[in-house]
Amino acid sequence: MTTTTELMPYDEALARFDPVLGLEVHVELNTVSKMFCGCPTEFGAEPNTQVCPTCLGLPGALPVLNGKAVEAAIRIGLALNCSIAEWCRFARKNYFYPDMPKNFQTSQYDEPIAFDGWTEVTVPNEDGDGEPFRVEIERAHMEEDTGKSLHVGGSTGRIHGADYSLLDYNRAGVPLIEIVTKPVEGAGEKAPEVARAYVAQLRDLLLALGVSDVRMEQGSLRCDVNLSLRPDPSAELGTRSETKNVNSLRSVERAVRYEVTRQAARLSAGDKVVQETRHWHEDTGVTTSGRSKEQAEDYRYFPEPDLVPIAPSREWVEELRGTLPEPPREHRARLQAEWEFSELEMRDVVGAGALSSVEQTVAAGASPQLAKKWWLSELARRANETGVEITALPITPEQVAGVQALVDAGRVNDKLARQVFDGVLAGEGSPEEVVAARGLEVVSDDSALGAAVDRAIEANPDIAAKIRDGKQAAAGALIGAVMKEMRGQADAARVRELILERLS
């Protein structure tokens, strides 16, 4: 069955409807052990090697709460300007589904640990400046991740049509924080940018808090995008769709834009928007219908009897408040001033999701401009080519600073530096190791360079004559000849000096 989805051009959709957003972000915490048991949380282990009676839901096993996860939840809540509950409990969310072997997920229901917060994001306006936009936070609550299913058979790889499923419970029980916004109203045509800016800022904030490695491509930060349209801002909220697992910043923006154009076309044609879960397709940039939510699920929530309530003392909360990093907007403003970047330069860095990478590269010793240069040109291009976020490239900010240090020391030039990046990204080791293994170091040894310079002068008598006549600009051609002979591995500045010494 193929049906074409009608879409309305974005500008037309915005002229006729007012979009309202809702964002639900799941963050996997970077604790070394799971939420309720001592199993490790490391990503990528062999299936079912990080499991125990508790996370497998075996009879008689009892959960005990990971204190570090509670601490992280409170710090996240405080960083999002939330109130912290004086007393709250976990609840069982009951469902029969094999991704949770207990037949329930331990979550928080009507007593979240953090609630009623806000955060201010920066959205670009027409003049190219950043404008503040306030996003209200409904709640941040603790829960556990589910296992991973592999659906075997069928044609689509999805559950529908699969013959059977294979379950790996390594991820079951990994601590999760779910952060839910209140309806985000008033974003208008900027709704896609606001959604992206919010998730990008949340990611930077979580990174600064040090509570998660926030790798969207590994699923440690996952975003569900809710969107509804209404005829105008004074009308009641429309029916919303819930697009699941939108797992890159770019996709968050695209998914919002797509749902606006899809829902606008439906509403204009007199159809209703169905309240449903939709799937995001990264490759084609469309959403497709999933499970209908017409019948609200009944999870029969009830307080978890095996875990005692959490009552964070006000002293503890204040102590944790003292550990918070600088708020994102202040942080951004301070870095912009320190780095002497223009608003446009800063926006490029933030928009590329490279703020923390550049910051750490500067901290490791590179100049802000050069740190920005490598991340936004060379590394952004490679991230684009391989379809991953910049932060997911297999290179650390320290290594980037290391490459720049080699350039500063005159040991490699920019061209060779690119080859050093190739090597580091290919897993050949540190910049130093790549230079050694690939023999990339520039030659600045005068005897080797001098011989090449002499040969270049001999081969180009006309150019040499011009330089003798005082036309130093002509030296470029001779430098080029030397570089060619040395396969780009000559110290260009020293070559120039040697040429001018000989021809003055």
Added chain:
Amino acid sequence: MPTDAHGHDPAITRDEVAHLAHLARIDLTEAELDHLAPQLAEILDSIASIREVAADDIPPTSHSVPLTNVFRADEVRPGLSAADALAGAPECEQQRFRVPRILGEEA
């Protein structure tokens, strides 16, 4: 509707117990059902009697001990090997639990 030994409707019928056992993938024999269903009904009856005692001025409670903030340190403890974890699985494949396909849903 069947009645119990005291002549009133049981809180849970034998058929309902059989249905729950099926949902939970627990194989119960006819004899076990005969044995367990009245016991479960009796347990539910006992719990229901608490409702008669609980007046409006008694707040609902979820825990019998007045404890809060029981935390463990974030430390890795040895768990089960994959072989041990899978030992009780009805079926496994590729070191994973194999389960029947899930109908009527996509995820």
